[in-house]
Amino acid sequence: MLQWRTGATAPFRSSESGGGLLPDVAKLMGASVEFNRDSEIFEQNASVTSVYAVVSGSVRFSRLMQDGRRQIGAFYLPGDLFGLESEDRHSFAAESIVNSRIKMTKRGSFLEAAWSEPALAKKIWAETSVHLHRAQEHMFRLGRTTAEERVAAFVLEMDWRLRSSGLVALPMPRRDIADYLGLTIETVSRIFTLLKRQELISIPDWRHIAIRNRSALQQMSDC
Amino acid sequence: MLQWRTGATAPFRSSESGGGLLPDVAKLMGASVEFNRDSEIFEQNASVTSVYAVVSGSVRFSRLMQDGRRQIGAFYLPGDLFGLESEDRHSFAAESIVNSRIKMTKRGSFLEAAWSEPALAKKIWAETSVHLHRAQEHMFRLGRTTAEERVAAFVLEMDWRLRSSGLVALPMPRRDIADYLGLTIETVSRIFTLLKRQELISIPDWRHIAIRNRSALQQMSDC
DNA sequence: CGATTAATTGACAAAACTCAATACGAGTGG
DNA sequence: CCACTCGTATTGAGTTTTGTCAATTAATCG
Numbered sequence: 001m002l003q004w005r006t007g008a009t010a011p012f013r014s015s016e017s018g019g020g021l022l023p024d025v026a027k028l029m030g031a032s033v034e035f036n037r038d039s040e041i042f043e044q045n046a047s048v049t050s051v052y053a054v055v056s057g058s059v060r061f062s063r064l065m066q067d068g069r070r071q072i073g074a075f076y077l078p079g080d081l082f083g084l085e086s087e088d089r090h091s092f093a094a095e096s097i098v099n100s101r102i103k104m105t106k107r108g109s110f111l112e113a114a115w116s117e118p119a120l121a122k123k124i125w126a127e128t129s130v131h132l133h134r135a136q137e138h139m140f141r142l143g144r145t146t147a148e149e150r151v152a153a154f155v156l157e158m159d160w161r162l163r164s165s166g167l168v169a170l171p172m173p174r175r176d177i178a179d180y181l182g183l184t185i186e187t188v189s190r191i192f193t194l195l196k197r198q199e200l201i202s203i204p205d206w207r208h209i210a211i212r213n214r215s216a217l218q219q220m221s222d223c
Numbered sequence: 224m225l226q227w228r229t230g231a232t233a234p235f236r237s238s239e240s241g242g243g244l245l246p247d248v249a250k251l252m253g254a255s256v257e258f259n260r261d262s263e264i265f266e267q268n269a270s271v272t273s274v275y276a277v278v279s280g281s282v283r284f285s286r287l288m289q290d291g292r293r294q295i296g297a298f299y300l301p302g303d304l305f306g307l308e309s310e311d312r313h314s315f316a317a318e319s320i321v322n323s324r325i326k327m328t329k330r331g332s333f334l335e336a337a338w339s340e341p342a343l344a345k346k347i348w349a350e351t352s353v354h355l356h357r358a359q360e361h362m363f364r365l366g367r368t369t370a371e372e373r374v375a376a377f378v379l380e381m382d383w384r385l386r387s388s389g390l391v392a393l394p395m396p397r398r399d400i401a402d403y404l405g406l407t408i409e410t411v412s413r414i415f416t417l418l419k420r421q422e423l424i425s426i427p428d429w430r431h432i433a434i435r436n437r438s439a440l441q442q443m444s445d446c
Numbered sequence: 447c448g449a450t451t452a453a454t455t456g457a458c459a460a461a462a463c464t465c466a467a468t469a470c471g472a473g474t475g476g
Numbered sequence: 477c478c479a480c481t482c483g484t485a486t487t488g489a490g491t492t493t494t495g496t497c498a499a500t501t502a503a504t505c506g
Binding site for chain 3: 174185186188189190192193206
Binding site for chain 1: 286288289292293294296307308309310314315334338339341344345347348349351352353354355356358359360361362363365366367368402404405445
C-alpha cells in the first residue's frame with residue numbers, strides 16, 4: 001500500500017519567518033516515531049510532557065466539547081514544531097491525520113537546552129510567536145468572514161504551506177476541513193462545488209484541489 | 224470629569240499562569256505614557272518597534288478589513304503585556320478604549336535584556352505562550368459556539384480578568400464586544416436582554432453587568 | 447464485485463444579520 | 477434645574493446565510 005504523505009519528507013523550514021528557524025532547533029529533537037492514521041499524539045487535558053516536530057505526514061490540533069462539537073485549531077505539516085506550550089496541560093489534542101513521522105523530545109530537556117543559549121531561546125520564542133500569529137489570523141477568519149472566504153483562504157493556505165504550487169494534496173477529510181473552518185461538511189462541500197462552477201478550482205478527486213484562478217481566490221480570501 | 228478606569232491601578236499579575244510572571248518583566252519597561260480614549264497605540268501594518276504593558280485602562284487589539292468588518296483579537300487589561308511579537312509588522316492595531324496608562328520600551332533593548340538572562344527569557348516565552356493559549360481559546364469560541372455561549376463566556380472572562388467578583392465594569396462599548404465575539408451589536412444586545420430575563424445577570428447601566436447566577440453562566444459557556 | 451465509508455446534493459429550519467424605529471443617558475446651554 | 481441634542485443601546489420585522497436531516501452518488505477496501 002502506498003503511504004499517504006503530504007509532500008516529500010521536507011527538511012525543516014518555518015513557513016512564516018522565512019526559513020532558517022528550525023534547523024538549529026531540530027538538533028534538540030530526539031528520534032522520530034511513526035504514528036498511524038488517526039492515532040493520538042497527545043490527548044486533550046493530558047499533561048504536557050514533550051515537544052514535537054512533524055517530519056512527514058500531518059497532524060490536527062483539535063478540541064472537543066461534551067456534545068461533540070469540535071474545533072481544529074491548527075494543522076501541523078512537515079517542518080512544523082508543536083506542543084511547545086508553557087501550560088501544564090494541553091487544552092487541545094493532537095492526532096495524526098495520516099501515517100506520520102514525528103520527532104519528539106522531553107519538554108524539560110528541550111527547554112533547558114534552549115534557555116542556556118540566547119540565540120536558541122530567541123528562536124523558541126519566535127516559533128511560539130509564529131504560532132500566535134497564525135492563531136490570530138485564524139481567529140480573524142472564524143469571527144468575521146463568510147464560508148466562501150474561509151474555503152478560498154483554506155485552499156491558498158494549504159497550497160502555500162504544503163509548497164504545492166497549484167495542485168494541493170489535502171491530507172485531511174472534509175470533516176477536518178469543516179471543523180477547522182468552523183463550518184459543516186455540507187457547507188464546505190457546497191462551497192467547493194461553487195468554486196468549481198466558477199472555475200476558480202477543479203477537483204480531480206476528493207483529496208486534490210487544483211487552483212485554476214489564483215488571483216480570484218486571493219481576492220475572495222483577502223482581508 | 225471622572226476618568227474611567229477598569230478596576231484600580233493594579234500591580235502586575237499574569238492572569239493565567241498564577242501570578243509572579245510580570246513583576247520581573249516590569250523592571251524592563253520604560254516610563255508610562257497616558258493614551259486618551261480611542262487613540263491609537265500602534266496601527267495595523269505598522270512596523271513593530273516597542274513592547275507595551277497596561278498599567279491602567281484597557282486596550283483593544285483589532286484588525287480591519289477594507290469593507291469595514293473588524294475583528295478584535297483580544298482586550299488588554301491592567302497587568303497585561305502586549306505587542307511582544309517576533310514579526311516585523313503588526314497585523315492588528317492596538318487602541319486604548321478609555322484613557323489608559325501604558326508602559327513602553329523599545330523591543331530591541333527589551334529582548335536583549337531578556338535573552339541575556341535565562342529566567343527572564345523563559346518568562347518572555349511563557350508570556351507569549353499565554354497569549355497563544357488565549358488566542359486558541361477564543362478561536363474555539365468563534366468557530367464553534369452560539370451567540371449565547373459567547374456572551375456568557377465573555378461576561379465570565381471579564382469578571383475574572385478584571386477581578387471584579389460579580390459586578391463587572393465593562394470598559395468597552397457594545398460595538399467592541401460584538402467585534403470581539405464575532406457578532407453584531409444587535410445580537411449582543413438581544414442576548415444581554417435574554418440573560419437578564421433569565422435572571423443570570425442584571426444590567427444596572429450600559430457599562431455594568433452584575434452576575435446573578437454564576438453557575439448557570441458557567442454551564443452555558445462551558446466547553 | 448459487493449460492502450462500507452466519505453462526499454455531494456436537495457429541501458427545509460434555525461440562527462444570526464440587516465435595516466429601521468425607538469429608547470436611553472450623558473453632556474450642554476438656556 | 478430642565479430641556480435639547482447627540483451618541484449609544486435596545487427592540488422589532490423581515491432577510492440571508494448556514495445548519496440539519498435525508499437521500500444519493502462516488503471512492504475505497506476487502
